[in-house]
Amino acid sequence: MQSLLHRCGIVVRRRWFAREIRPAAREIIEITRFALVSGLLWGAVAADAEPPAAAPPPSTSPGVSEFAWVGTVAGVSPGSLVRIALPADALTRLQSRAGHDVRVLNAAGEVIPYTVTGSDAPQRPCYAVQTRAFPLSSTSTQAIADLRTEVQLLAALDLKGVWPRNALVHLQLAVSHNLQDWTPVPVKGPVYRFDGADPPVSTVLELEEPLAAEGRYLRITWPGHTGVKLASLSGRVAGLRTTASLVRAELGAGVADGTSGLVWTFPFATPVSAVHLHMPPGGEPVPLRISARVDPAQPWKLLASTAVYRDALPGGQGMNPPQPLPQTPIAQLRIEAGNGVSFPAGGLRLTAELAPLQVLFLAKGQGPYTVVAGRAGTAQAAVELASLIPGPAMVPDIVPLRPVKQLRAVLPGAPQLWAASLMPAQWVLRGPVLWAALLAALAAVMAAVVGLLRLVRRP
Numbered sequence: 001m002q003s004l005l006h007r008c009g010i011v012v013r014r015r016w017f018a019r020e021i022r023p024a025a026r027e028i029i030e031i032t033r034f035a036l037v038s039g040l041l042w043g044a045v046a047a048d049a050e051p052p053a054a055a056p057p058p059s060t061s062p063g064v065s066e067f068a069w070v071g072t073v074a075g076v077s078p079g080s081l082v083r084i085a086l087p088a089d090a091l092t093r094l095q096s097r098a099g100h101d102v103r104v105l106n107a108a109g110e111v112i113p114y115t116v117t118g119s120d121a122p123q124r125p126c127y128a129v130q131t132r133a134f135p136l137s138s139t140s141t142q143a144i145a146d147l148r149t150e151v152q153l154l155a156a157l158d159l160k161g162v163w164p165r166n167a168l169v170h171l172q173l174a175v176s177h178n179l180q181d182w183t184p185v186p187v188k189g190p191v192y193r194f195d196g197a198d199p200p201v202s203t204v205l206e207l208e209e210p211l212a213a214e215g216r217y218l219r220i221t222w223p224g225h226t227g228v229k230l231a232s233l234s235g236r237v238a239g240l241r242t243t244a245s246l247v248r249a250e251l252g253a254g255v256a257d258g259t260s261g262l263v264w265t266f267p268f269a270t271p272v273s274a275v276h277l278h279m280p281p282g283g284e285p286v287p288l289r290i291s292a293r294v295d296p297a298q299p300w301k302l303l304a305s306t307a308v309y310r311d312a313l314p315g316g317q318g319m320n321p322p323q324p325l326p327q328t329p330i331a332q333l334r335i336e337a338g339n340g341v342s343f344p345a346g347g348l349r350l351t352a353e354l355a356p357l358q359v360l361f362l363a364k365g366q367g368p369y370t371v372v373a374g375r376a377g378t379a380q381a382a383v384e385l386a387s388l389i390p391g392p393a394m395v396p397d398i399v400p401l402r403p404v405k406q407l408r409a410v411l412p413g414a415p416q417l418w419a420a421s422l423m424p425a426q427w428v429l430r431g432p433v434l435w436a437a438l439l440a441a442l443a444a445v446m447a448a449v450v451g452l453l454r455l456v457r458r459p
Contacts, residue, residue: 070371074369189320361388
């Protein structure tokens with residue numbers, strides 16, 4: 001009898017759950033779903049997202065949402081050959097040095113034939129020839145060299161001599177045919193020599209324009225400086241090979257590492273050919289040591305020594321040029337102030353010069369055509385260049401560059417990519433706002449669960 005009553009109680013409770021709880025649960029689930037989607041949409045809008053009508057949505061094929069960057073190329077006729085240059089936002093999301101994590105899809109979501117070119121780091125201007133050394137007749141205020149026999153165009157001068165340590169020495173150049181009428185020669189920056197371990201030294205004075213020195217004398221002065229004694233110079237002739245256009249990416253301020261170091265983390269694999277460090281106006285020049293590592297568990301490896309400065313010069317602001325880096329993978333970059341000098345009050349900001357990447361694809365199927373980039377562990381899918389451009393006479397540069405419109409750019413890794421898969425691709429998500437939206441949606445879900453538990457416990 002008791003067993004029968006117990007079974008009847010179970011049946012009654014099940015029927016009561018079906019009658020009372022299930023409709024309420026369904027309602028709570030719908031509210032939760034609405035809160036989650038609304039939170040994500042609010043996060044995108046609050047992050048200065050682009051409205052959906054501004055660009056056509058890309059392919060919704062599986063896998064597109066897994067990429068950190070999405071762009072589109074519109075106005076392309078099927079069957080045509082298209083060439084685009086990946087923008088900085090795409091390069092700073094690549095997870096392969098050679099661009100293996102790049103794909104091109106048509107409107108049907110099919111991967112169409114493409115190739116990636118220019119994956120090597122851009123070569124900075126190199127000096128092909130160094131001339132013989134020319135002696136300098138030096139006094140306390142100037143030095144003069146006889147360059148009348150030099151027939152090559154000079155791009156820079158390598159100076160030998162002594163000058164004040166731990167200071168920037170701004171030199172002024174001029175040329176003359178008769179040692180009476182002098183024509184100024186603009187230069188790009190100062191020379192310097194700092195003390196300390198691995199000190200930065202710059203003895204090469206780059207010229208703004210190649211100098212035709214044949215039949216001329218060269219005069220070097222150093223107004224405002226004492227203790228300068230120049231002995232000789234040799235000219236450097238620039239190579240004739242053109243360099244690829246550099247792509248610059250602003251990486252902002254670094255994170256303090258102790259009292260004399262700043263660290264930047266690079267969440268991308270695109271090769272970095274140089275870094276440009278910026279300091280606020282004013283202040284003393286700061287000698288720097290630049291180190292890098294490919295894993296946080298590894299020790300730092302010294303890459304270069306340089307100096308950062310920003311002086312008011314007669315021709316404008318004198319700023320340190322970009323510092324070339326060796327070809328090595330970099331996951332973290334550390335800038336350390338040397339010689340006991342502190343960083344400027346406003347800190348340092350870093351701009352990276354990245355190896356340019358271009359994508360050449362054959363427009364198969366209907367457009368718009370979607371270009372995606374930035375996914376870890378992606379195998380190479382590009383085809384050989386010869387399969388896209390038949391014939392030995394045709395080169396990629398003949399194909400005109402087309403503009404690519406960015407639709408989505410998120411930070412590599414979760415939760416941005418997961419959230420992006422739930423939303424239209426043309427919205428750009430930014431970290432802090434996205435986290436706020438996700439937390440708001442999570443709070444709504446937790447509130448719904450608490451309400452459901454209270455309903456279950458109701459007598």
